[in-house]
Amino acid sequence: MSLALGHPVIAIPGPSPTPDRVLRAAHRASPDIYGEELPKLNQHVMDQLKRLAGTKANLAPYIGNGHTGWEAAAANMFAPGERALLLVSGHFGASWAAQISEMGVAVEIMDFDNAPADPERLAARLAEDRDGLIRAVMVCQTDTASSAAADIPAIRAAMQDHPALLVVDAIASLGCSPMHMDDWGVDVLISASQKGLMCQPGTAFLWFSDRAAARGRTPLTTPVWDWHLRAGAEAPWRFWNGTPPVPQLFALEEALCMLLDEEGLETVWARHAALAETVWAAVEAWGAGNPGIRLTVADPAGRAHSVTALSLPRADALRDWVTTRTGVTLGVGLGAKDPDNALRIAHMGYCNAAMVMAALGAMEAGMTALSIPHGPGALEAAAKVIAARA
């Protein structure tokens, strides 16, 4: 029998749940794109996005997804054959490296095997680069597959006075975990609308420092990718290289108001931290009764606050059970060594304690139904974290 009818709980790490009021904000016909309303709206959304990233630097928006952001950033930073050092902590870092290699960037991978990047290894590698051939150090703040979280200030510190740009993919972390782009010395920040920003997929953003802009155009900088044309523009069509994604602008306006003006960023970050700890407490309690159940990232300081990856025997069967029987959808074990026995629980964006307890409660029921051995007390452990932090 299925008990799934009711409000679905989608705990996949993107697209994340979209608030009804954000959907409603998007649900209107476009005003005249040459009128006065749209440039004002566009400017306000851009100002809010800069607040979100903690920067006064430049911002170029693109119609597209996170992969679009990757390609746009690379097209502005590199000429073919120039070097990038990519710190890989999971599937997303590896895919990023593969995509920009295809563009002709000479990517060197430093692999941390699903664990967060080690700043000391980075420092040692950069010390060998006496001629400064490495033009950029690139890292995912959260690798959404492994749920490893990079310590961005520590990475910046490890770069010392090496001239490389620091490029951060914050697609799964912006609006979930702290980001202080200017204070932390990040040169290029990449994000997209459908994860911590609580909107539907469709827009990507590049924030870039004056130091990054000083490079000027390269042979890869075609008009669609050129961030100078967009960041310096006033007319919305210039900003977006054509018709703006009008429904997304209305949606972003609403979602950014919720994050920045209503809840407040500090609270947003604290909520994500508390929900992450709630999930870790449950997984650790299950794991106490089954060594096969364990968090992918051992060190709590290296774990993302927006998504949790874990190994769990028969995870695929469990995912199927919780979806069909309880209405909870969990993330696949993307990039795991043994994907059939791994899954991910998202606690990203528009997500509260009740939604996390729903996901954990459904998993507990599923493990019981499928006779997957697990330690007792996981839901009590999770509830205790919520009681202490709420």
Ligand SMILES: *Cc1c(COP(=O)(O)O)cnc(C)c1O
């Ligand atoms: C989701 C994600 C991407 C890819 O974004 P798409 O919108 O699927 O292209 C890239 N990097 C990270 C860290 C992500 O979480």
